[in-house]
Amino acid sequence: MSAPAPMPPALPAGARHYSSSPHFTEITTPAKLTELHRTKPGVWGRLVVDQGTLIFVEPDPWGTEQRVGAGETVIIVPERPHRVALDGPVRFLIEFYRE
Template identity: 40%
Template sequence: MSAPIADRGPALPAGARAYRRIGPFGADDIPAGLLRRHDLKEGAWGLLTVLAGSIRFRWDDEEGGSRVLKAGDTVLIPPCVPHHLEREGAVTIEIDFCAHSAPEAA
């Protein structure tokens, strides 16, 4: 796997580990919450990987911007930075949630 695309900081800390994976989701199965503005809690990073097809990833912070992610791309999503996904056709994605140590259950 190539290095994740990292458009925003902070970077994934050394020693961070995945503590949860969701997906894979096809275009029709993507949870509605991922398609509207949301962010990750403090201390949690996301690694969104496109397994097939493509999807638009949009930053909803002051910098804004978006990029189309294609099969094989992984984007690093830092904590507390608002974002959402926009479907653009057939796609399969999965998301790994990472932290320096697994966050406590809410």
């Protein structure tokens, strides 16, 4: 069995912000974010949690579940399947970047 793919600590050099989602809460989070999905080729995401916590999930072969709390971020790699799991009250957004 291979080791989980490491989560990148930062966006790649030269990545440029081009869009952001609205802020979501445990009530307003679209179902598509809690279902497995992926970004388009060349599109990176940055999940930013402002309040509360959620769980960022990358299924096999990575099998990663990461609890993300207020003030923390997660970098979302292009085309890598992922979803979020809600864990109580939360407020977050997603920033989108292109290389």
